[in-house]
Amino acid sequence: MLDKISALHILPEVYEHILTTPEVVAEFQKSLPDWIEVIPVKNIQLKADYSLKVDAGEASAIALAQEIPNALHIVDDFKGRKLADELNIKFTGTIGVLIAAKQKNKIPLLKPYFDKVKSTNFRIDPLLLQKILDELEA
Structure with a gap:
């Protein structure tokens, strides 16, 4: 989603290391920035087990x-x-990444990004987005 809203560049501003798997790269179908490290999963059986519940890219990432x-x-x-x-894996999503970027002063405003999110097929309650804006951009 970050790519769809022209916000992929935010990741290295917020997080120290960005890793992904070859499966995610294949699903992305674009070349990735140099700051994204691609490494394969070591536990192939675990990846196979997870692929019964989610798609191959998601299974490999988990x-x-x-x-x-x-x-x-x-x-x-x-x-x-x-x-x-x-599995008790810490996770966040696009909105969480944007919030973290705002809290770390890496982006000045959330609203332009939220407007872009609303123009995609991303499903999120508009009232939740407004509540976040009210709290963080008041």
Whole structure:
């Protein structure tokens, strides 16, 4: 989603290391910035087990998050969030990344990004977005 709203550049501003898997790269279907490190999952069986519940990219990302201590998994997909939660993997989503960027003064305003989010197929309660704006941009 960050790519769809022209906000992918925010990731290295907010997080120290950004890792992904070859499966996610294949689903992305674009070249990635140099600051994204692509590494394969070591536990292939775990990835296979997760792929029974979520798509291949999400399964690989969740398996990778389990292999990296203190990982923060960035996921918007409902099934992916549910599985990450079941596995006690810390996660956030597009809105969480934007909030973190605002709190760290990496972006001046959330509203332009929220407006872009609303123009996509991303499902989020507009009242929630307004509540966040009221709290963080008041």
